[in-house]
Amino acid sequence: MAETPKGQLTRTKLLEAAQAEFSEHGMAGARVDRIAERSGVNKQRIYAYFGNKEALFSAVLSKVYEHMGATVPIPTTEDGLRAYVGQVFDYHREFGDLVRLLAWEGLHYRDRPIPDEKDREAYYVHKAVALSIALGVDDPAEAARVLIALVGLASWPFIVPQQRRLMLGPDSDTDAGWELLRAGIIAHGHVIIDSVLRESATS
Amino acid sequence: MAETPKGQLTRTKLLEAAQAEFSEHGMAGARVDRIAERSGVNKQRIYAYFGNKEALFSAVLSKVYEHMGATVPIPTTEDGLRAYVGQVFDYHREFGDLVRLLAWEGLHYRDRPIPDEKDREAYYVHKAVALSIALGVDDPAEAARVLIALVGLASWPFIVPQQRRLMLGPDSDTDAGWELLRAGIIAHGHVIIDSVLRESATS
DNA sequence: CGGGCGCAACCATCTAGTTGGTTTTTCTGA
């Protein structure tokens, strides 16, 4: 385990290298040797600090979730809600690793539990509860369904770049193209949020 | 190449086995030996008919796209539009392979062209044009952005089952849970479509 | 009889993880 500042620095280097490698190649396609090369740290240190490849992958997912939680605040007001889809989209645009890692993880584990099950569940439950307050919705389960729809709306194009590129055309990869996509997604998010707000106002 | 009925049957068996294997494990995680085992066909036949692992993966993507194109019609009317998100969702619910394969492919190739670039592009352009007619939208690029939003809405939960399970709770995997999710996604799709129809009616 | 199909064994390379050390850093007791 990394117990000294020097060890912590080594661990950080390994996590950063692993994040890039797993984001690009996923669990199965990533190579431990390449992670060591990218980090400039001996491969054996990976096993000393993390145990095995799967545990390293899990540590990377925790790291990027921590970053997103710190960077994109959970919306607790109506205005926060309106901004949320755009913020998630911008986060993916700027830091492309989390959404890819989430997708690699989902495809890899499918119906099996993820290593980080409890922490992740707590994170999502916390988000859903906050969203139910912002939406004025009594049922956090309903808020959770809205949440997953909004997250899906903002995240989907980053999972399937081939679909985005071929469906939206070559101009889609310009700044203007991204802005059009972003504006459309935000508008769609707004109409979803507005319809839920209307619905909860009449309940 | 499979030139006789017997050869065609072998090729079909290989493709079906490959579809299951690639859907579960992706390009990097799939094993050619396991594909042979699942199909009951000798491994050497894979190389005789497809050339290599990547070409087999591409053939599987073509196969599942052909199936989806035949099963979920491109909406050309307003009613067709309203039904579309639910149809995509139901398609994924019943045949879970395509959406996973699409995601594996997207993550794997990222910004690089896919092997099946031209056919896929034609398929998407065809869809976007049909959608622009159904939406009464002059610009197929705008229709394409709506299309990718609707597809994302319907597809996202199938890519990230861990997020669905932990965000929506354990009941989400019951028939009732799936129906609630489905109804919410359809409702969201409707408000998106309605807002675009309103927008294009006032243009 | 030739082409298509099929087979088990094989090959060269790759891979996650381990090993048997060395080096560096920290701590403790004199």
Place this chain on the structure above:
DNA sequence: TCAGAAAAACCAACTAGATGGTTGCGCCCG
């Protein structure tokens, strides 16, 4: 304050098994 011991960190080489792809043959059918 320093020397020595112990702990932490580090290394290159290794291991056992896995892997995509190939080979040299035999069988079947038109």
